[in-house]
Amino acid sequence: MMLRRRQVLTAAGVLAAPALARAQEAPGVTATEIRIGSTNSLSGPLSSYSVISRCTAAMFRRANDEGGIAGRKITFIVYDDGFQPPKTLEQARRLIEQDRVAFLFNTLGTATNSALQRYVNQRKVPHLFLATGADKWADPQNYPWTIGWQPSYRVEAQIYAKHILEQKPEAKIALLYQNDDFGKDFIHGLKDVLGPRHDAQVRGASYEATDPTIDSQVVSLQQSGAEVLVMATAPKFAAMAIRKVHDIGWRPLSFVANIASSAGAVMNTAGAEKGIGVVTSDFRKDHTDPAWADDPGMNEWRAFMRQYVPDGDLADNNYTLAYGFGRTMLQTLMQCGNDFSRENVMRQATNLAPFEVPTLLPGIKVSTTPQIYRPVRQMQLQRWDGRSWIRFGRVIEGANV
Amino acid sequence: MSATKGLPADAAIGGLAAPAATPAWQRVLLVLLGLGAAIAPLFVLESFQLFQLTMAVIMALAVLGLNIVTGYNGQISLGHGAFFAVGAYCTAILMSHWDWSFWATLPVSAVVCTALGWGVGFPALRLGGLYLALTTFSLAVAVPQILKHKAIEDWTGGVQGLFLVKPDAPAGIPLTADQWMYVVTVIVAGVCFFLVWNLIRSRIGRALMATRDHPTAAEAMGMDIADLKTKAFAVSALITGIAGSLSAVAIEFVAPDSFTFGVSITLFVGMVVGGVASILGSLFGGLFVLFVPNIAEAISKAAPGVIYGVILIAFLFLLPDGFAGLLRRIAARLRGRG
Numbered sequence: 001m002m003l004r005r006r007q008v009l010t011a012a013g014v015l016a017a018p019a020l021a022r023a024q025e026a027p028g029v030t031a032t033e034i035r036i037g038s039t040n041s042l043s044g045p046l047s048s049y050s051v052i053s054r055c056t057a058a059m060f061r062r063a064n065d066e067g068g069i070a071g072r073k074i075t076f077i078v079y080d081d082g083f084q085p086p087k088t089l090e091q092a093r094r095l096i097e098q099d100r101v102a103f104l105f106n107t108l109g110t111a112t113n114s115a116l117q118r119y120v121n122q123r124k125v126p127h128l129f130l131a132t133g134a135d136k137w138a139d140p141q142n143y144p145w146t147i148g149w150q151p152s153y154r155v156e157a158q159i160y161a162k163h164i165l166e167q168k169p170e171a172k173i174a175l176l177y178q179n180d181d182f183g184k185d186f187i188h189g190l191k192d193v194l195g196p197r198h199d200a201q202v203r204g205a206s207y208e209a210t211d212p213t214i215d216s217q218v219v220s221l222q223q224s225g226a227e228v229l230v231m232a233t234a235p236k237f238a239a240m241a242i243r244k245v246h247d248i249g250w251r252p253l254s255f256v257a258n259i260a261s262s263a264g265a266v267m268n269t270a271g272a273e274k275g276i277g278v279v280t281s282d283f284r285k286d287h288t289d290p291a292w293a294d295d296p297g298m299n300e301w302r303a304f305m306r307q308y309v310p311d312g313d314l315a316d317n318n319y320t321l322a323y324g325f326g327r328t329m330l331q332t333l334m335q336c337g338n339d340f341s342r343e344n345v346m347r348q349a350t351n352l353a354p355f356e357v358p359t360l361l362p363g364i365k366v367s368t369t370p371q372i373y374r375p376v377r378q379m380q381l382q383r384w385d386g387r388s389w390i391r392f393g394r395v396i397e398g399a400n401v
Numbered sequence: 402m403s404a405t406k407g408l409p410a411d412a413a414i415g416g417l418a419a420p421a422a423t424p425a426w427q428r429v430l431l432v433l434l435g436l437g438a439a440i441a442p443l444f445v446l447e448s449f450q451l452f453q454l455t456m457a458v459i460m461a462l463a464v465l466g467l468n469i470v471t472g473y474n475g476q477i478s479l480g481h482g483a484f485f486a487v488g489a490y491c492t493a494i495l496m497s498h499w500d501w502s503f504w505a506t507l508p509v510s511a512v513v514c515t516a517l518g519w520g521v522g523f524p525a526l527r528l529g530g531l532y533l534a535l536t537t538f539s540l541a542v543a544v545p546q547i548l549k550h551k552a553i554e555d556w557t558g559g560v561q562g563l564f565l566v567k568p569d570a571p572a573g574i575p576l577t578a579d580q581w582m583y584v585v586t587v588i589v590a591g592v593c594f595f596l597v598w599n600l601i602r603s604r605i606g607r608a609l610m611a612t613r614d615h616p617t618a619a620e621a622m623g624m625d626i627a628d629l630k631t632k633a634f635a636v637s638a639l640i641t642g643i644a645g646s647l648s649a650v651a652i653e654f655v656a657p658d659s660f661t662f663g664v665s666i667t668l669f670v671g672m673v674v675g676g677v678a679s680i681l682g683s684l685f686g687g688l689f690v691l692f693v694p695n696i697a698e699a700i701s702k703a704a705p706g707v708i709y710g711v712i713l714i715a716f717l718f719l720l721p722d723g724f725a726g727l728l729r730r731i732a733a734r735l736r737g738r739g
Contacts, residue, residue, distance in 0.1 A: 042698070043706040044663075080698050080705050085562075085659045086652045087694075090453060097449035111658035114562060118653060136561075179551060181560045 026341040028102030034333070034340055035075045036060070037095030039088050040108045040131075042080035049108055051312065052131055053078045055322035056106055058308035059330065069333045072340075077101060083108075085115035092116040096125055103128060103345055106149075106325050110134040110181075113146075121145045126346045128332070129325050129375065133259075135185050138373040140350075147349060147373045149325060151283055153182055153257065155377050155398035157189025157232070159281055160255045162396055163381060164228055165193065168253060172201060174226035176217055176241055178233055179206040186232035186257070192399045209234060218244045228253045235260040239269040246274035254278045258379075267384055276386045281379035281396075283364050284321060287314050289388075297358030320359035327357045328366055328375060363395040372400065439587050448579040452651070453691060455583045459647045461687025462590045464671040465597060465680065466641030471669075472678035473601060474633040475613030476525055480537030482664030483544040484514050484638040486655075488645025490548065493655040494556050496565040503568045503650050507589070510646045511639050518638025522631035541665040545657040562656025565649060586647050593640055598680050600636070609633055610678075641668070674716055676725025685724035689716075 028035035040053040060074040068074065077099055079091040088107065095101045103126035107113055110132045120127040121143050129149040130137055137148030151159075164173060175190065177183030183206060191198045203224040205217040214237055221229065222245075229252040231241050238260035245254065254277065260266050261280035285292045292298040301323050305312050312319055333340075335348040352375065354365035364378045377398040382389040442454055467481045491510035495501040521540065525533050548557050557563065570581035600606050611619040612629050620626050649655050671690040676682025697708035720727050 042702060043704075043709075078702070080694075080702070082663070082694075083658070084661070084663065085654060085656055086456070086648065089652055089654070090456065093449045093452055097447065109658075111560070111562060111656040114564075114656060115652060115654045115659070118564060180549070 026102065026339075028100050029072070029340040032072055033075055034069060034072045035077065035099065035101040036103060036105050036329075037092070037099060037101035038076065038078045038104060038106050038108075039081045039091045039095075039112065040078055041083040042078070044082035044084075046083045046109070049131070049318060051316060051318045052108065052322040052325070053106065054312070055309060055319050056326040056329070059304070059323070059326035062304065062308055063330055069330070070336070070338050070340075074333075076105075081108075081112055083112060085111050088112040089115045089119060092119065096120075096123065102126075102340060103342060105129060105329055106131050106322075108132070110136075113137070117143055117146050124342060126342055126349060128345075128349050129328055131321075131325065134181065135188070140371065140373050145346060147368070147375070149328065149375050150321070151376050151379055151398065152374070153185035153232070154189040154192070155374065156258055156281060156379060157186040157230070158193050158398040159379050159381075159396045160230055160279075161190045161193035162399070163279075163393075164253070168227060171227040171253070172203065172225055173228045173230060174221035174224060174252065175202055175204040175230045176214065176221060176233060176237075177204060177206050178237070179208055182234075182257075182259075183232045186230065189398075190230070207233075207237065214240055215244055218250075219248065222248060222250045226252060229255070231256045231260070233257060233260055235262060235266050239266045242266070242270035242275045242278060246271070256280050258282055261389065263388060272386050275384045278384045279381055280384075280389065281381050282389075282391075283360055283376055283379045284317060284324075285359055285361055286317065287320065297356075300358045323359045324357045324366070324376070328352070331355060331366075361391070361395065374398070439591070443576075443580055443583060448577060451579050451583050455579075455586045455651050456648070457688045457691040458583075458586050458590050458684075459644050459651060459687070460667070460671060460690050461675075461684045462593055462647070463641045463644035463668050464675060464686040464690075465594060465683035466637045466639070466644065467668050467672050468675075468678065468680070468683050469597065469600075469609075469640065470633050470637035472672060473606065473613065474609045474630065474637075476630060476633070477530060477534040478537040478634075478637070479534050479662075479665050479669060480521070480540035481637070481641045481668050482541045482660055482662060482666075483537075484518060484641040485645035485648070485664055485668070486544050486548065486660035487517055488514050488642030489649035489655045489660070490557060490563075490645075491642070492646040492649045493563040493565050496650070497558075497563045498556065503585070503646075507643060507646055510642050514642025514645075515635045515639045517642075518635040519631055521638070522634030525634055526627050526630055538662065538665065541662040545660050545662075548657040548660070558656075560657060562654060562659070564654055567650050567653055582651055586651065589643065589647060593643065594680060594684075597640065601680065605629075605632075670713065674713070674720075674723055676723030676728075679723065679725030681728065682723050682725030689724075 038053055040050050041047050042050045057076050057078065060076045063069060064073045077095060079094065081088040081091050092104060095104065104120060105128045108131040113130050113132055124145055127146040129147065132148065133150055133152055135152035135154040137146055164171065175186065177186050187204065190202055194201055203221060203226060205221050207214045207217055218241055229245065231238055231254065233241060238256050256278055258280055267275045285295065285298055287298065301320065302314065305314060305319065331352060332345065332349045336344055350368045350370045350373065352366060352368045354367040357366055361380050364376065366375045368375050378395045380391050380395045381393050382391045442451060446454065463481065463485050467478060470476050470478055488510045491513050492503065492506040495506040495509060496503065521537065524536060528536055549559055567578045567582055568585065569578055570576040576584065608619065608624050608629055612624060612626050616626055667690050671686030674689045675686025693712055694705065694709055697712060698705040700708045
């Protein structure tokens with residue numbers, strides 16, 4: 001009888017054990033620590049992006065100072081890949097197999113992340129909130145363990161297309177695009193929104209990044225009779241196009257890609273007066289914009305920067321971007337409760353109820369669902385007034401495709 | 402240049418004299434030790450470390466290719482990253498578009514890289530020293546952009562690159578994919594190292610070195626310098642191209658960003674640190690370029706490049722003729738004592 005009761009107790013203990021042990025034994029997680037890994041370009045030509053992981057590392061330090069997550073301190077390991085994809089894979093394997101991190105967060109770059117996408121998905125390791133603007137990370141069917149973060153070029157183009165449909169639904173659209181992934185993401189974005197009307201409504205002209213000029217493309221687009229011009233161009237070509245459009249007396253409703261909207265490098269180069277009326281979009285608050293001088297969100301970020309990254313350049317908008325990455329990661333971890341298994345971390349990362357990030361424009365919300373792997377998919381339009389960009393209208397969300 | 406010319410001359414004499422002086426049992430022992438050192442990691446290392454070692458062996462093979470043309474033949478090439486890329490893309494294209502097996506892609510990649518090396522070797526006849534270095538360098542700069550060109554984008558995958566899958570171990574061999582990749586790499590690299598070792602110790606090898614050390618004298622002795630130089634380039638491109646093929650399957654991904662001109666410089670560094678005109682030195686060079694950047698990063702995350710530079714300078718200061726030179730000096734001392 002005694003023996004039997006003991007057997008029953010043992011059996012019960014065995015049955016209960018996995019539930020208790022799971023949180024303890026998840027890879028990279030102990031009772032006192034959560035290990036997170038990342039790669040960034042600490043050396044090499046793109047090392048200016050290394051401020052992103054400096055900022056997120058400082059955010060984890062702050063979270064640890066405030067007591068950590070569910071009583072655990074975060075250990076954040078960042079390795080240098082010099083922006084070479086083979087090195088990224090090597091470092092990711094070092095993080096996962098040798099340092100035994102729980103998951104990867106905010107690895108930098110498009111080609112570099114491509115090199116490890118299959119590896120992490122085979123191993124079922126969460127690959128969260130990547131620091132890249134490509135659209136391909138939103139592919140839950142094929143790569144359920146990989147999720148991006150910022151609005152992709154494709155989302156940006158969808159937002160322009162939505163605005164065009166509101167303002168000039170019947171207008172012919174001219175698209176000037178760079179013949180690479182960036183330009184093609186814009187084609188896809190317009191198609192997503194215009195659907196079957198796309199082929200009849202859009203006239204495209206492409207250029208190579210090595211072309212000396214794009215004058216002939218601009219002239220041929222004008223002759224197509226378009227009333228709307230979308231410029232999916234690098235900064236240098238945006239400045240040329242804006243000037244040429246003005247000089248030939250064409251006055252379309254013009255859009256320029258966010259990456260080519262720098263006031264100094266593009267608008268003033270084109271001629272500040274020539275660009276009046278050009279529209280672009282953004283999702284971040286700009287530290288130098290007087291509208292955010294007393295903004296509580298930006299002040300929270302400034303206080304954080306003063307305390308944790310005292311030598312950081314506030315005008316570098318990679319810090320406001322990184323603040324968004326870090327905020328989203330911490331939100332995911334807080335949602336995990338006491339279960340930091342890889343399955344649960346991924347489940348929480350793809351079930352984020354809409355929340356605002358202090359450094360993003362008001363009204364822009366970060367959210368995910370198991371079907372929508374695009375945490376930030378809203379932007380607000382802004383128009384050039386000859387001196388600076390003036391935001392207008394409401395926040396627009398990309399199409400769900 | 403003067404170092405390249407001066408050092409390997411006496412190195413070659415040492416190398417030629419050594420086999421005669423080494424008794425047979427010592428050579429057998431060395432071969433067995435080498436085999437043991439190659440096989441042991443399979444049982445000792447975890448899969449990540451095995452992957453790193455695989456990459457180091459691949460880099461060593463690429464450095465060996467460079468050593469043939471620069472070390473043994475004295476033609477400076479800063480463009481071997483281009484051959485590495487072409488080899489990788491040959492394998493990647495055949496495996497991902499036509500589902501070829503990895504082994505079947507090796508001959509294709511070898512032929513393509515040989516042809517390319519041959520083509521580059523021709524202008525090399527007219528260009529000497531620094532001019533050749535610049536020409537080959539421009540090749541390394543051009544290749545990543547050519548790979549993105551829209552005319553061949555359907556094949557190369559453009560900026561996105563191509564994905565492929567590591568070969569699994571054949572049925573009946575109880576090895577993981579990482580272990581099998583290591584075995585494949587060691588076999589391919591081993592065969593290449595052996596063939597190059599034979600080549601260098603043959604009549605052609607001596608002719609290559611004679612062309613490097615004193616072209617006029619070599620020509621006076623009846624050597625066809627133009628022929629030798631182009632062939633050296635072709636063989637060198639072949640070896641580096643095969644290393645590229647191996648790297649494509651080991652990484653399972655190729656993209657233009659993987660083959661920037663930095664790869665060529667890395668190979669050059671590996672060759673100089675390992676030992677110019679040394680076969681064993683190439684192996685050390687491969688280990689160096691893979692592991693030392695990690696060591697540099699462990700010392701300082703803020704400026705890994707600076708630490709790497711300091712380590713590199715320290716190495717060149719302490720071992721001016723590379724690892725191979727150190728080994729030679731040790732061997733000479735041992736022999737002197739015996």
